[in-house]
Amino acid sequence: MKLGFIGAGNMAQAIIAGLLKAKALAPSDIIIHGGHPENFEPYAARTGVTAVASNTAVAEAADWVVLAVAPALGQPVFAEVHDTLVKRPIPVLSLLTGVDLKTLAAWANTPVPLVRVMPNLNVALNAGMTAYVANEAAAQVLPDVVALLSRLGETIALPEKDFSTFVALAGSSPAFVYMFIDALSRAGVKYGLTKAAATKIAAQAVSGSAQMVLSSRDSPLDLADKVASPGGTTVAGMLVMEAAGFMPAVVAGVDATIAKDRE
Numbered sequence: 161m162k163l164g165f166i167g168a169g170n171m172a173q174a175i176i177a178g179l180l181k182a183k184a185l186a187p188s189d190i191i192i193h194g195g196h197p198e199n200f201e202p203y204a205a206r207t208g209v210t211a212v213a214s215n216t217a218v219a220e221a222a223d224w225v226v227l228a229v230a231p232a233l234g235q236p237v238f239a240e241v242h243d244t245l246v247k248r249p250i251p252v253l254s255l256l257t258g259v260d261l262k263t264l265a266a267w268a269n270t271p272v273p274l275v276r277v278m279p280n281l282n283v284a285l286n287a288g289m290t291a292y293v294a295n296e297a298a299a300q301v302l303p304d305v306v307a308l309l310s311r312l313g314e315t316i317a318l319p320e321k322d323f324s325t326f327v328a329l330a331g332s333s334p335a336f337v338y339m340f341i342d343a344l345s346r347a348g349v350k351y352g353l354t355k356a357a358a359t360k361i362a363a364q365a366v367s368g369s370a371q372m373v374l375s376s377r378d379s380p381l382d383l384a385d386k387v388a389s390p391g392g393t394t395v396a397g398m399l400v401m402e403a404a405g406f407m408p409a410v411v412a413g414v415d416a417t418i419a420k421d422r423e
């Protein structure tokens with residue numbers, strides 16, 4: 161199976177890292193092209209994947225192609241590979257935020273299996289959260305696509321109407337969590353820890369807390385109640401965080417993320 165990537169930036173590289181780590185594909189199964197040869201050619205040399213000279217060359221050599229460019233480049237890229245897709249209508253897996261299947265089909269301008277895929281950066285560690293939805297033409301290939309995506313972490317089939325929400329809760333949220341970890345560790349620095357020690361402490365606490373939520377029947381706030389001893393340190397901190405607008409700030413950030421995705 162040859163998997164082609166049009167666009168070789170952060171998300172393409174995260175997916176490739178996860179697939180190689182899981183041994184789902186070998187480097188020789190992966191073909192890439194990006195906008196900046198000075199970036200993707202050394203990357204290919206480093207990882208053993210195959211760099212080719214054009215998007216058309218990716219579409220010609222691949223069995224499936226992952227569209228991993230900025231959303232604004234989707235239409236011109238489809239125009240570029242149009243003739244190749246007419247000759248060989250291979251499945252296209254689109255990572256583009258805010259671009260629905262109907263728009264992708266219009267841009268493709270030829271019948272082609274389309275899967276809208278929304279991963280997050282954690283696919284690089286096989287700990288991703290990936291949503292997908294497919295058009296009718298992709299019905300046959302979809303189980304194989306989902307099997308491959310499952311090698312990158314958890315997957316969920318979602319209707320298109322929920323994709324913007326998913327982008328906020330999973331696609332973009334690693335950045336929000338990194339902000340929280342940085343805020344926590346910066347507070348540790350305020351009290352004399354080195355940044356390196358504070359970051360490790362904060363990140364491990366967040367990682368363990370997420371694992372606890374995933375493995376417990378308790379809700380996150382039930383778990384918080386188990387942490388907050390009566391008259392103790394935790395409840396003192398929680399109340400001040402809430403008074404400073406913690407939950408409204410997170411929800412307002414999600415609102416803004418969804419609004420941007422729907423622009």
Ligand SMILES: NC(=O)C1=CN([C@@H]2O[C@H](COP(=O)(O)OP(=O)(O)OC[C@H]3O[C@@H](n4cnc5c(N)ncnc54)[C@H](O)[C@@H]3O)[C@@H](O)[C@H]2O)C=CC1
Binds near residue numbers: 166227233255
């Ligand atoms: N970074 C993330 O965490 C996530 C990104 N996405 C989506 O994935 C897509 C890619 O995002 P990133 O990798 O973060 O962006 P990026 O900016 O890191 O990568 C974009 C890639 O496209 C390449 N490119 C530019 N012009 C091109 C052209 N004409 N032909 C082929 N390649 C071209 C660039 O050289 C670069 O390799 C976007 O649509 C984004 O919405 C989706 C979920 C999460």
Ligand SMILES: O=C(O)[C@@H]1CCC=N1
Binds near residue numbers: 332
């Ligand atoms: O920031 C972005 O637009 C992309 C989509 C989700 C994560 N990164």
